[in-house]
Amino acid sequence: MTTVLAIETSCDETAVAIVNNRKVCSSIVASQIPAHQQYGGVVPEVASRQHLETINVAIAQALEQAQLHWGKIDAIAATCAPGLVGALLVGLTAAKTLAMVHNKPFLGVHHLEGHIYATYLSESTLNPPFLSLLVSGGHTSLIYVKDCGIYETLGQTRDDAAGEAFDKVARLLKLGYPGGPVIDKLAQQGNPQAFALPEGKVSLPGGGFHRYDTSFSGLKTAVLRLVQQLEKDGGQVPVADVVASFQDTVARSLTKRAIACALDYGLDTIAIGGGVAANSGLRKNLQAAAIKHNLRVLFPPLKFCTDNAAMIGCAAADHLSRGHTSPLTLGVESRLALTQVMKLYQPLE
Ligand code: KG4
Numbered sequence: 001m002t003t004v005l006a007i008e009t010s011c012d013e014t015a016v017a018i019v020n021n022r023k024v025c026s027s028i029v030a031s032q033i034p035a036h037q038q039y040g041g042v043v044p045e046v047a048s049r050q051h052l053e054t055i056n057v058a059i060a061q062a063l064e065q066a067q068l069h070w071g072k073i074d075a076i077a078a079t080c081a082p083g084l085v086g087a088l089l090v091g092l093t094a095a096k097t098l099a100m101v102h103n104k105p106f107l108g109v110h111h112l113e114g115h116i117y118a119t120y121l122s123e124s125t126l127n128p129p130f131l132s133l134l135v136s137g138g139h140t141s142l143i144y145v146k147d148c149g150i151y152e153t154l155g156q157t158r159d160d161a162a163g164e165a166f167d168k169v170a171r172l173l174k175l176g177y178p179g180g181p182v183i184d185k186l187a188q189q190g191n192p193q194a195f196a197l198p199e200g201k202v203s204l205p206g207g208g209f210h211r212y213d214t215s216f217s218g219l220k221t222a223v224l225r226l227v228q229q230l231e232k233d234g235g236q237v238p239v240a241d242v243v244a245s246f247q248d249t250v251a252r253s254l255t256k257r258a259i260a261c262a263l264d265y266g267l268d269t270i271a272i273g274g275g276v277a278a279n280s281g282l283r284k285n286l287q288a289a290a291i292k293h294n295l296r297v298l299f300p301p302l303k304f305c306t307d308n309a310a311m312i313g314c315a316a317a318d319h320l321s322r323g324h325t326s327p328l329t330l331g332v333e334s335r336l337a338l339t340q341v342m343k344l345y346q347p348l349e
């Protein structure tokens with residue numbers, strides 16, 4: 001059994017957790033949403049400063065909640081890519097310093113690999129291969145999970161991430177930030193068939209459409225045009241119907257692609273992750289389609305879907321059990337493909 005203290009500071013949550021392989025001993029998530037709300041989105045400089053102010057307290061809380069001392073920790077991990085550089089640096093530097101001070105192995109973790117591992121926290125018997133649908137504020141990807149560190153990205157968004165589309169549509173309707181939860185709630189009072197919106201197909205050079213890639217920027221523009229037209233026509237904009245139609249379009253688009261991908265690659269399980277996994281429209285749509293096609297869909301609890309450090313610790317524990325550690329010279333990267341994960345590790349000497 002491997003006990004890892006993990007840190008996640010890639011965006012706007014300062015998170016620290018202690019995990020014992022797939023078991024969560026403690027998980028602290030300090031959200032910065034109130035600090036960014038007044039700007040209508042995440043401000044990188046504000047995020048870095050907030051991480052700096054919170055990180056030491058969060059580490060102390062994680063140890064206290066788990067009732068563990070440093071002697072019981074086998075390794076220290078932190079997200080090193082992708083994400084906001086200044087934000088990542090705070091967590092990575094803290095982890096490297098602790099690893100040096102306490103003389104423990106150190107591991108850098110890819111944020112998306114963490115999101116994939118989140119499913120293991122609630123599904124202790126799950127093993128690859130399976131399909132991972134990651135839908136967050138920064139990412140929308142369909143990933144073929146082959147083994148620890150071995151991934152193939154089968155589909156992704158060509159422009160906006162799913163959560164980003166929710167946030168942008170909420171902003172144009174002046175519904176506040178983050179937009180996903182507000183839209184989800186409001187959509188329940190609206191008619192999802194009220195307006196026909198474009199699903200965002202991605203054309204292939206030789207004709208036809210990409211089976212797995214998505215594009216949400218056209219959908220966002222279509223919502224803008226629709227609202228402008230409704231305003232021009234006079235009368236009140238039926239906001240609930242607009243967001244219900246938008247949400248349904250996103251849900252159908254993601255469901256169609258995830259199911260096609262699972263069937264094409266002969267994968268019987270789809271594990272969902274990221275903040276948009278909370279969306280009731282997506283859950284309903286995907287669940288219904290999965291039943292029809294005899295597939296299994298796993299929706300981990302929301303606390304593991306949104307950014308947290310337990311998922312980072314879980315990934316690190318698996319890498320460590322295979323003898324992987326990272327050099328203390330490892331830096332942060334704002335972008336890093338999931339296929340490059342193994343570059344973060346060296347064999348244990
Ligand atoms: O995974 P996450 O917490 O952070 C990252 O982006 O990594 O995801 C945040 C995103 C935001 O864009 C937020 O609007 C969206 O997830 N979100 C939702 C819902 N709850 C959060 N989107 C749709 N429906 C929801 N219920």
Ligand code: ZN
Pocket residue numbers: 111115136274306307
């Ligand atoms: Zn994330």
